[in-house]
Amino acid sequence: MPGDQNHPVVLLYVHPILGEGIAAYVTAETGVPVQAVSALDHAAVSTALSARPRVVIFERAAGVDLADLTYQAPGALLIDVSAAVMSGTPIPEQGQAPAVESIVHAVAGSGVAHPHAS
């Protein structure tokens, strides 16, 4: 749920199947809940970031880019996965999507394993 303090890893997605899929995979691999939020829903993004996540995995969108997140989620580890849905020849300045193993490592090693309050 947006703003839930027990979900300090946030994933902001543009493409639901990418976002929900990565969130499910990383959660299964690490045991750390990943809160997937539409990057196009500004209110939900704002609420999710107000929980001071330690890791923010994101697809770039209006109001959701490295500069925005550096300001809105200070101290969070920021992981840009936008390139995972870019088609054709990669554009160097757009970067490469990180390997899923590095995302899992970042989430697992982020110190966010916490009691799962219910």
Added chain:
Amino acid sequence: MPQGDVVRVLLVDDQPLFRTAIASLINAQDDFTVVGEAENGLIAVERAHELKPDLIVMDVEMPVMDGVEATRLLTEQMPAIRIVMLTVSDSEEHLFDAVRNGASGYLLKDLRPDQLYDMLRSVMRGETPISPAVAGLLISEVRSGNWTAVEAPSATTGPPITARELEILQLVAEGLSNKQIGRRLSITEGTVKNHVHNALEKLHLDNRIQAASYIVRQGLGHSPDPS
């Protein structure tokens, strides 16, 4: 594939992270399992021969061999496999090329997971799902009569379709689903499906979109209702 079996899926996309995401979603469904992945069309063809999947979820733009060419080859070599495109490309050219070469569906990557599952299941029922954002392109093209990609079968080859099959294909060309056609003609959806299947076989067509194109180009469509 007998009903009740788990659908074996091959995922083809040049982005490993995207493949992981889709595999995670698909594997969480009881009726699907991902049996393999490939990073381009050429490897997809090889994997398809090794793994014999029921369904291939195929990106369009990939290095080495794109998804359209791989679909063309696989449709020739392993026609029983259903192939659905899953892409960010909403270009007419990619859409038409994919359908022309045997794709059973064309989906955009902006789908929600539940929409993806529904559309993959519909492919396995013999339907031809198209993402709403690009379906309009196809309908416009077919209606304009500009799409000549599907060769008309020779009148001397194969058995002619029956009057009932023609009637049903005319309704397919109007964009009706099997369920809607069944309601219109007071027959079951299964009967409609059988008629469509038989007609496609007789006309050597791969899917409903090609059938719609055929009906329009042959001038066999219903006249629009006067309004």
